[in-house]
Amino acid sequence: MTDKTKVLLTGDRPTGKLHLGHYVGSIKNRVALQGQYDKAFYMVADVQGLTDNAENPEKVRNNAIEVVLDNLACGLDPAKTTFFIQSEVPEIAELTVFFLNLVTLARLKRNPTVKDEMTQKGYGEDVNAGFLIYPVSQAADILAFKANVIPVGIDQVPHIEQTNDILQKFNSLYGEVFTKVDVKLSETSRLVGIDGNAKMSKSLGNSIELSDSNEVIEKKVMQMYTDPTHIHVQDPGKVEGNVVFQYLDIFDSNKEEVAELKAQYQKGGLGDVVIKKRLIGILQEIITPIREKREFLAQDPKQIMDILKAGTEKARETARETLREVKQAMKIDYF
Numbered sequence: 001m002t003d004k005t006k007v008l009l010t011g012d013r014p015t016g017k018l019h020l021g022h023y024v025g026s027i028k029n030r031v032a033l034q035g036q037y038d039k040a041f042y043m044v045a046d047v048q049g050l051t052d053n054a055e056n057p058e059k060v061r062n063n064a065i066e067v068v069l070d071n072l073a074c075g076l077d078p079a080k081t082t083f084f085i086q087s088e089v090p091e092i093a094e095l096t097v098f099f100l101n102l103v104t105l106a107r108l109k110r111n112p113t114v115k116d117e118m119t120q121k122g123y124g125e126d127v128n129a130g131f132l133i134y135p136v137s138q139a140a141d142i143l144a145f146k147a148n149v150i151p152v153g154i155d156q157v158p159h160i161e162q163t164n165d166i167l168q169k170f171n172s173l174y175g176e177v178f179t180k181v182d183v184k185l186s187e188t189s190r191l192v193g194i195d196g197n198a199k200m201s202k203s204l205g206n207s208i209e210l211s212d213s214n215e216v217i218e219k220k221v222m223q224m225y226t227d228p229t230h231i232h233v234q235d236p237g238k239v240e241g242n243v244v245f246q247y248l249d250i251f252d253s254n255k256e257e258v259a260e261l262k263a264q265y266q267k268g269g270l271g272d273v274v275i276k277k278r279l280i281g282i283l284q285e286i287i288t289p290i291r292e293k294r295e296f297l298a299q300d301p302k303q304i305m306d307i308l309k310a311g312t313e314k315a316r317e318t319a320r321e322t323l324r325e326v327k328q329a330m331k332i333d334y335f
């Protein structure tokens with residue numbers, strides 16, 4: 001059943017090819033939910049991608065098409081979801097400027113996801129202003145389309161909270177223009193990277209990509225972090241923190257066999273290679289059809305650009321309409 005009162009929006013930063021974390025954290029939900037609401041949008045977040053890649057515009061430009069290919073290959077359908085490019089909808093930038101008046105510097109600095117990312121990137125106080133305020137720009141991405149259903153991974157929750165703070169402030173100052181935004185978290189809202197240290201991320205080099213070949217998948221799984229104290233097959237091994245078992249819990253549909261393997265591993269007598277081989281087969285089975293569809297779609301880049309062009313025009317119509325309403329509420333509708 002479609003809920004005509006709701007609008008869905010998601011997107012990716014074009015900073016690299018997408019990986020299994022995107023697939024389980026967000027894309028699966030996007031695909032399942034498209035068509036259930038009044039409108040659905042998919043945004044190539046190139047403006048946000050530039051906030052930490054200002055010196056590398058080619059990277060952002062080249063990956064714009066890659067993230068679209070990844071989403072199309074996973075089943076996001078341009079007939080149901082409007083694909084657009086963030087920088088081509090200048091109304092978003094305009095709305096960002098208005099929203100900046102509604103947020104304090106202290107609040108921006110408290111955002112835990114931004115804090116983590118700043119530590120990871122070694123920014124400290126030298127963070128550029130664009131990066132620090134990207135959650136405000138993200139609030140504008142969402143609200144320019146009056147979107148209220150956002151399928152994302154758990155790292156995005158603080159940003160959605162910030163969006164709700166901004167819209168409440170806006171509504172209380174200027175009148176009820178926006179409705180509360182809901183996060184749609186998936187069952188796996190944070191997939192750990194193959195190193196076991198952090199979330200799988202494009203920027204950390206710890207990912208398995210949706211475009212990886214069977215050989216690369218095999219190589220990456222063989223490198224996965226398991227239990228460093230499990231040296232000989234007969235040694236008892238740890239399941240907690242063991243990335244291979246974390247992945248089997250998520251991707252292996254035979255839960256009973258996984259439980260048996262865990263028991264055997266903990267007791268001793270089960271080698272890492274056996275569980276890794278099992279995981280390799282499962283991941284190859286998931287990724288192969290995505291990779292093949294991706295390769296097929298990549299043969300016609302013009303078609304991808306046409307999808308983006310038509311979608312961007314459509315998205316801009318919606319954003320223009322919202323900005324008209326916003327400016328009227330803010331009493332800056334002069335002519």
Ligand code: ATP
Binds near residue numbers: 012026192200
């Ligand atoms: P970057 O390192 O450039 O920030 P990223 O890998 O974090 O890249 P994003 O484009 O920032 O990817 O995230 C896009 C979407 O995918 C967001 O909804 C985010 O929550 C989700 N996502 C990204 N990585 C993971 C992960 N490891 N587990 C679950 N969801 C994820």
Ligand code: MG
């Ligand atoms: Mg990210």
